[in-house]
Amino acid sequence: MASNATFKKVRLKTEPSAEDLGQLELGDVVYLDGTVYTAREGVYRRVVEEGHGLPIDLPQLSGANFHCSPAAAIEPDGTFNMGAVTATASFRFSKWIGQWLEKSGAKLILGKGGMSSDDYRKHFVPHGAIYLTTVGYGTGALLGRGVKNVRSVHWRQELGLAQAMWVIEVENFGPFIVESDLQGNSLFERENAKIAKGLDKVYEGTRPAVLKRYGETDDRSDEVI
Amino acid sequence: MIPTDVIQATAETLMDKAAIEIPDDYLEGLKGAAAVEDGDLSSFVLQAMLDNYQAAKEDRRAMCGDTGCPRWYVKLANEAAIEGGPVALEAALRRATARATNGVPLRPNRVHPLWRTDHDNNVGINAPEIEVAFEPDGDWIDLITVHKGGLFGTDYRMLFPSDGIEGIKRFYLDSLVAFGKRGLSCQPAIIGIGLGGSKDTCMVLGKRAACLRTVGDRNPDPGIAKLEEEFKELGNSIGMGAMGFVGKSMVIDCHIEVGFCHTGGMQMSVHAFCLSSRRACARIHGDGTVEYRTDPQWFTPYQRRETVEWPATQPSRKFA
Numbered sequence A: 001m002a003s004n005a006t007f008k009k010v011r012l013k014t015e016p017s018a019e020d021l022g023q024l025e026l027g028d029v030v031y032l033d034g035t036v037y038t039a040r041e042g043v044y045r046r047v048v049e050e051g052h053g054l055p056i057d058l059p060q061l062s063g064a065n066f067h068c069s070p071a072a073a074i075e076p077d078g079t080f081n082m083g084a085v086t087a088t089a090s091f092r093f094s095k096w097i098g099q100w101l102e103k104s105g106a107k108l109i110l111g112k113g114g115m116s117s118d119d120y121r122k123h124f125v126p127h128g129a130i131y132l133t134t135v136g137y138g139t140g141a142l143l144g145r146g147v148k149n150v151r152s153v154h155w156r157q158e159l160g161l162a163q164a165m166w167v168i169e170v171e172n173f174g175p176f177i178v179e180s181d182l183q184g185n186s187l188f189e190r191e192n193a194k195i196a197k198g199l200d201k202v203y204e205g206t207r208p209a210v211l212k213r214y215g216e217t218d219d220r221s222d223e224v225i
Numbered sequence B: 001m002i003p004t005d006v007i008q009a010t011a012e013t014l015m016d017k018a019a020i021e022i023p024d025d026y027l028e029g030l031k032g033a034a035a036v037e038d039g040d041l042s043s044f045v046l047q048a049m050l051d052n053y054q055a056a057k058e059d060r061r062a063m064c065g066d067t068g069c070p071r072w073y074v075k076l077a078n079e080a081a082i083e084g085g086p087v088a089l090e091a092a093l094r095r096a097t098a099r100a101t102n103g104v105p106l107r108p109n110r111v112h113p114l115w116r117t118d119h120d121n122n123v124g125i126n127a128p129e130i131e132v133a134f135e136p137d138g139d140w141i142d143l144i145t146v147h148k149g150g151l152f153g154t155d156y157r158m159l160f161p162s163d164g165i166e167g168i169k170r171f172y173l174d175s176l177v178a179f180g181k182r183g184l185s186c187q188p189a190i191i192g193i194g195l196g197g198s199k200d201t202c203m204v205l206g207k208r209a210a211c212l213r214t215v216g217d218r219n220p221d222p223g224i225a226k227l228e229e230e231f232k233e234l235g236n237s238i239g240m241g242a243m244g245f246v247g248k249s250m251v252i253d254c255h256i257e258v259g260f261c262h263t264g265g266m267q268m269s270v271h272a273f274c275l276s277s278r279r280a281c282a283r284i285h286g287d288g289t290v291e292y293r294t295d296p297q298w299f300t301p302y303q304r305r306e307t308v309e310w311p312a313t314q315p316s317r318k319f320a
Ligand code: SF4
Pocket: A086, A087, A136, A137, A138, B064, B065, B066, B067, B068, B148, B149, B150, B151, B185, B186, B274, B275, B276
């Protein structure tokens, strides 16, 4: 098994400078310190489509938006019980991300599976933001250990526990892998291209289904996102 | 008579175990994959997963923040008697699901498909699913909970006899490649394949093949067992590993279940039981004692029977 030592490990603040981000390379392993908030389709829709103001002062408070719903409960006395935290697939939020980066000033988008390099170039690069992917993706317990405190929960009534904005304080929160850089390159797409080369051989001897589907592709270098 | 409160207490313990403790068979399978993985990034991911299972057990916290959709499989032995009857049983499972959601805690994932109403307890219309099957001998009931994750990695297709094994292979590969990129299906996974039945049975069989059989288990039909081995190999030779990085660990095991289908068709479904292959089982005996285990032991000869009568009154053509 390859040793982890081959990867650069970096501790990063949740409000990183452009210089901090410029030093990161695709595939670097990152651990975060500071404040992270969750925001996904519920929050995006409210802010971007319905024009509600941000519930807290971003990016003053945090530049790290996690695509996540925590496994958490609010106790009767108002305290929070947060167990595991795991990302949700980010590509679904593509239509809101440009305006969200504009309004929130986020520099780090944390999530699952990344977005396309088209999205990175169009939306992330102009805002000096990068994408960090969670690992696994099931490393919820490890990430949960990095959560030091739940600071606040916003729009809990309006959006429900899963979609609400959770603001959490983190320390050595990770691991994450650098999926996009300041130029908008994507680690996943780089890997896809390498794998695509061997696919013809794996498919050898198989044949397309007798009954076709509308919209179907036979090009396995395509993605479904 | 099995008391309802024993059912509910057992079910709550199962919810907790499923969310926190990775089953041994999957863990061993993943360790095996980690030992042979030579892709740098993929290896890193597998090691992080192994650390994660450990952290989950040590801290008693859910292994994955997406705790999936809890569901129930219930096996009733023929002489089992439940206090309050089957309605009380369902109520106990719904209660246990709601309580564990706030207790472990789990993520309240279940919402109304249109209105997105969230009861914050994983209970709602048709949720959790409670599927029931029967066994000929005994007075026990088996409770199995599966916390199935993953919006990706599952697909259905109507194939035809003329598609043949090569067509089956292609659809299998398509599912792995399409959802394996970027690791959308959170591989390496236990892949379950349903073949035949009708559209709905085909989905049910494939899901059960993924979730209710343990790593290393083989279908008793030697022809199907051979396909399972072959498909496992094939999946691991795509060149892709965890998170869609270059590597060779996609499939921890492949299980195939079949059902008799319309003579003109060959339904196929593919299901991926992800890196958080969460299942927990218990048998409650007629005297109220409880035994926990991780092997659902779902697919008994009775579940796979093909004869009119039971015990079988005619030999299976396959095995004769
Ligand atoms: S598919 Fe499984 S491992 Fe991945 S996020 Fe969902 S529950 Fe977690």
